Amino acid sequence: MQEQTTTAPNRGMVYGAHLRSTAVVAVQLIAVAAALWLLAWVVGKTWVILLPVALALIVCTVLWPPVRWLRGKGIPPAAAVLLTLLVAVGVLSGLVAAVAPAIVEQSTELAQQATAGVVKVRDWLGGPPLNISEAQLNSAVAAITERLNSSSAQIASGVFTGVGAATSALVTVFTAVVVTFFLLKDGPRFIPWLRHAVGNPAAPHVAEVLERVWSTLGGFIRTQALVSLVDAVLIGAGLVILGVPLAYALAIITFIGGFVPIVGAFVAGGLAVLIALVSNGPVEALIVLAIILAVQQLEGNVLQPWLQAKSMKLHAVIVLLAVTLGASTFGVIGAFLAVPVAAAAAVLIRYYDEQVGARAGENPPPEQPQQPEQAEDDEVSRTSAPSGP
Template identity: 40%
Template structure:
């Protein structure tokens, strides 16, 4: 008698459609990734006094590395001396620009304030005699209310001053940390990077090293291109302001240069400040001309510099650049807007390389034969030692296999000789018997 057939119960997973299971799998993984990113951003926000100067030091290192290499190779200077000269030259250039801007501000702020006061008086007269026909009593009442609001906000102003003093202290500390890190990155950057890579598992070190090399190339291209774009914006707006006779033309140009490091948005904000200064100093006509100059420079940046230069340097579409700046400013304010594009550009290059799409195939790999001297010396030596050990192991295995084959051949030859001897002795015995 045959046993009754066993009925199999369908697993519970079969009751859930595959699309829902896939969506659930993606959902909890994305939630974990989002939580990890949130924790990382929180840690960065807590340590921004240290993280931001280190990020600035990385940008300065990429910018000054060619100068240090040229001083080290051509002038035969020690690397420490070359790094020191580069950092001192950077401080001298920045100090000179700030000194010129500060002198121009001190000289022109008095005239600008007088012109602003005259402009305010003109606006008040227009409000009293123009279409609104506001009485003097109404205007005086508004002025009194403004004064009361200002006096009532004295505590807020005092707290703002204290906060500003704290911010200035943080800026000075950050500047010292950035210069200190820049010097040592230029001096021992390769050794520091080798130590960082050495903390990773052995199998992933080479991939991380190669991805980081390409990220550094992208970061350098972004930095140089952004300096060129900022210089074009500053020269265009500064020369236009100087031709119109707008006061503080040089400080405005320097402000535009610094603001242009926030792509697309920075030059617009700083250019609007130039338009406002022209309006206060010379009236609506000069302000309209200044606005046309700013818009012309923005068109040059948006349609020529950003798509061709920046797009070629970092391989990012202008829409991606704009969204990166918006997201960075929303998350971290002005610092997020400043660092959003380089972070996205480096991540784009690194992720593409790790997925098999190499944007810089000319860099090759860190193989100790093909890229010796172009890669990382410490990592190259380590990779060379590993390759030598593998070669020795392969040679040892080959010797062992040859020895085993030789023994087997010797045994076969011995067996053949012995067999031949046996056959010879057997034939001799048969002859004797005959």
């Protein structure tokens, strides 16, 4: 019997094995990063299509319960969806109709008060403690005017860009409404069709993930609506108590702005403070600012993280980072879509973790929902199978 000798590994061999493992991991990371970059490039190129679809999905989570109720009453799907869309458009039109007359009625008075407010600010700058002379004020105004005149080309191009953006927004809204109609009308057929198209073994996993994402999106909309309603009620009550003009209109604007994280609250709050300044003076403007900051602190530190953590199971830091990334990448729309996208990604990651744990023997796999046609096939198999002795 020949004696076998084993050579103990030296440092060079260990370093080489570690280097080879590191190289494999590095190549894998580079491949994943390249795939993510390609995915981001595709999303950017198809954004004009993906945006209406994403908005339509979010709207569908709100409108599906009444559509389902109407369909349960025997109303045809198309008629149920059309009736629900008409009611939704009517509610939005009613909100606009409630806000517009007050704005038009008080716009002249607010313009006069704004002019008076500018004069007050100028007098304050010229008095103690700043004591800015009239010549310095005129010089500052002249510098601003010269800057605006020199930037006229940029301003003009910005106007045309704004017109193009408004046109694109109208097209996006129209497309989103059409997609919403067909998703609500034919949505229940989507999961069975997808299961048939994808096929086993991926079909049950895809269906389960989509159902979880749908439930999560519905929770996001309900949470955001509740948070926005609390903001609108508290801020609106403060404006009414202080006698600020357009208090009810500002409350409605605050509610709508709450659906756009960060930007919406900033714009609505700034508008309320500005109107309070030109109508009621600096003291009440500061009080309005304090009310808005207090409500925003309540929302940002208590309501939104707590409710979103319960409805979407997202940590407050994840919500903040998602909104920051979305706003820096896609602007206001990105800030609005950042949280639901992050929630959908979290659903996918959690489901993947469940499957990994099941394969590793750590936990049993979740039961897959059985589709009607699959249940029928199983029943046929049971009835046609030969009975035992």
